Amino acid sequence: MEWLIPVLIVVALVVIVGIYLWATYNSLVTLNVRVDEAWSDITVQLKRRADLLPNLINTVKGYAAHEKSVFENVTKARAETLSAQGPAEASAAENHMQQALKSIFAVAEAYPQLQASQNFLQLQAEIVDTEDKIQAARRFYNGGVRELNTKIKVFPNTLFVRGLGFSEREFFEVDEPAAIAEPPRVQF
Numbered sequence: 001m002e003w004l005i006p007v008l009i010v011v012a013l014v015v016i017v018g019i020y021l022w023a024t025y026n027s028l029v030t031l032n033v034r035v036d037e038a039w040s041d042i043t044v045q046l047k048r049r050a051d052l053l054p055n056l057i058n059t060v061k062g063y064a065a066h067e068k069s070v071f072e073n074v075t076k077a078r079a080e081t082l083s084a085q086g087p088a089e090a091s092a093a094e095n096h097m098q099q100a101l102k103s104i105f106a107v108a109e110a111y112p113q114l115q116a117s118q119n120f121l122q123l124q125a126e127i128v129d130t131e132d133k134i135q136a137a138r139r140f141y142n143g144g145v146r147e148l149n150t151k152i153k154v155f156p157n158t159l160f161v162r163g164l165g166f167s168e169r170e171f172f173e174v175d176e177p178a179a180i181a182e183p184p185r186v187q188f
Helices: 004-061 068-083 086-109 112-116 118-153
Strands: none
Touching (some): 004 068, 004 086, 004 118, 068 086, 086 118
């Protein structure tokens, strides 16, 4: 009978550790999937914006044919956005896109006829809406990354999590936070 109590204690500890490992693994899988989903949301919004840009460019081109470099910069930024692999490249592409959008809207300000064009106004509203959605998706992604990275780094998880195949994810950050603080807007 004396050996029964230590055996029950060992069994109880093994069960507790097993439940802890099971719960931790499942929560890490859930967080990992949430981060993947959030990244997918970002790429969807970046693609949506990239799809809107040719329409915006064509609308503005009709009024400002001599502003060739602006259109080339927007086209180049669009290509960077579509080819970005991962948060670091997407962040760099995002900076270039913000600068390109600001320049195209600056060109648009110089043409009063364009400012009154219904197509231009609709495209501008859709791009502003998309920019807002990108910011929201970025916040959601970064929140998920923060949760996942925290769960990976806390003790005792840090002792075994990497062995289960989980690793920290990188945040979607931009080099110039002020550049994306607000979506590009044109005041008429």
